[in-house]
Amino acid sequence: MKAETLLPLGKLDPGLAVPEAPLNLDQVPADATLVDDLGYHGLLMEETKDDPFPVLALAACHSRRVHLGTSVAIAFARSPYVTAMSAWTLQKISHGRFELGLGTQVRGHVQRRFGMEWHPPGPWMRDYINAVRAIWQSWQAEQKLEFESRYFKLNLSVPLFTPAPIECPQIPILIAAVNPYMCGVAAEVADGVRLHPVCSARYIRDVVHPAIAAKRPNRQSFEVCLKPLIATAADEATLASRVEVARQRLAFYVSTPAYRAPFEQVGLGDLAAEMSRLSKAQRWSEMAALVDDEVLHEWVVVARYEELAASLRERYGDLIDRVEVSIPVVSEEDRDVLAGIVAAL
Numbered sequence: 001m002k003a004e005t006l007l008p009l010g011k012l013d014p015g016l017a018v019p020e021a022p023l024n025l026d027q028v029p030a031d032a033t034l035v036d037d038l039g040y041h042g043l044l045m046e047e048t049k050d051d052p053f054p055v056l057a058l059a060a061c062h063s064r065r066v067h068l069g070t071s072v073a074i075a076f077a078r079s080p081y082v083t084a085m086s087a088w089t090l091q092k093i094s095h096g097r098f099e100l101g102l103g104t105q106v107r108g109h110v111q112r113r114f115g116m117e118w119h120p121p122g123p124w125m126r127d128y129i130n131a132v133r134a135i136w137q138s139w140q141a142e143q144k145l146e147f148e149s150r151y152f153k154l155n156l157s158v159p160l161f162t163p164a165p166i167e168c169p170q171i172p173i174l175i176a177a178v179n180p181y182m183c184g185v186a187a188e189v190a191d192g193v194r195l196h197p198v199c200s201a202r203y204i205r206d207v208v209h210p211a212i213a214a215k216r217p218n219r220q221s222f223e224v225c226l227k228p229l230i231a232t233a234a235d236e237a238t239l240a241s242r243v244e245v246a247r248q249r250l251a252f253y254v255s256t257p258a259y260r261a262p263f264e265q266v267g268l269g270d271l272a273a274e275m276s277r278l279s280k281a282q283r284w285s286e287m288a289a290l291v292d293d294e295v296l297h298e299w300v301v302v303a304r305y306e307e308l309a310a311s312l313r314e315r316y317g318d319l320i321d322r323v324e325v326s327i328p329v330v331s332e333e334d335r336d337v338l339a340g341i342v343a344a345l
Contacts, residue, residue: 001316001323002042003322006043009031025055029058043056046070046071047073052070056068061093073103095168099171102128176195180210197227202298223322225323228323231245231302234337239302310344312325312345325341
């Protein structure tokens with residue numbers, strides 16, 4: 001199991017009651033150097049309040065060996081050509097350490113936040129990935145771009161706007177997925193899948209793996225990655241408070257219609273419907289109160305620092321290839337503890 005982390009390193013999830021703080025760009029170089037030294041496999045940047053591509057370019061300039069990836073960039077907010085160029089540039093800056101993680105977002109965000117047209121996301125993502133790869137192939141082979149599919153027709157190649165071949169043209173692509181159809185799309189056209197925290201160990205075993213196997217019976221060279229919900233701390237008192245933060249976050253996920261399948265799988269469809277009703281009324285504290293300990297422990301890994309690596313291995317060791325994990329690093333002791341967790345994973 002390979003360990004990955006999100007920028008900024010060790011940031012605690014504020015749950016729902018406190019807004020997430022803006023990313024401190026001045027801290028990115030130090031975080032990238034730290035992650036490189038700690039032995040992490042990957043350093044990831046998600047697309048929320050900042051564009052992940054320039055942030056990762058900054059991290060690439062302050063690291064030597066750690067992989068750098070988007071987790072995830074929103075595909076349908078960009079044309080395939082724009083995404084292909086951003087990834088190509090980052091692959092050059094990082095000297096072959098970049099991987100492209102892409103997600104779909106939901107219809108409301110694509111239409112009303114990004115101002116883009118909406119199409120069925122599974123077929124659209126399949127076309128999108130194939131278009132990105134065709135663009136890269138045309139640049140690397142120095143051939144005219146010719147790609148036509150249901151959603152894209154790309155055939156204009158102008159020397160002034162065509163990037164040159166690069167030393168490491170094989171850029172891995174991973175797709176964010178929850179539902180089995182998108183997991184199958186990832187198995188068809190991508191190099192891996194990035195699973196949302198709503199994917200419990202049971203859901204990964206019973207739904208995700210069969211969906212992947214149906215499209216790619218031999219899973220060699222295809223990686224299953226997960227950002228699990230984790231509540232961890234050095235002592236019991238702090239751990240108890242972080243469990244409540246995780247409970248808030250899980251309540252929000254249960255309320256989101258796009259994430260309903262994993263909860264319906266274990267008979268929580270009625271709870272999800274009630275959570276959705278409460279979220280529309282922004283009754284966040286009532287939502288968290290509905291997540292009992294049995295539900296919480298199905299989705300949240302609760303462990304003190306010294307137990308965290310073993311708990312993650314026990315729950316996910318035979319199900320996933322990469323896990324996102326970090327703790328706040330505010331002292332040399334924290335750094336040593338995190339290095340031990342990463343080494344154990």
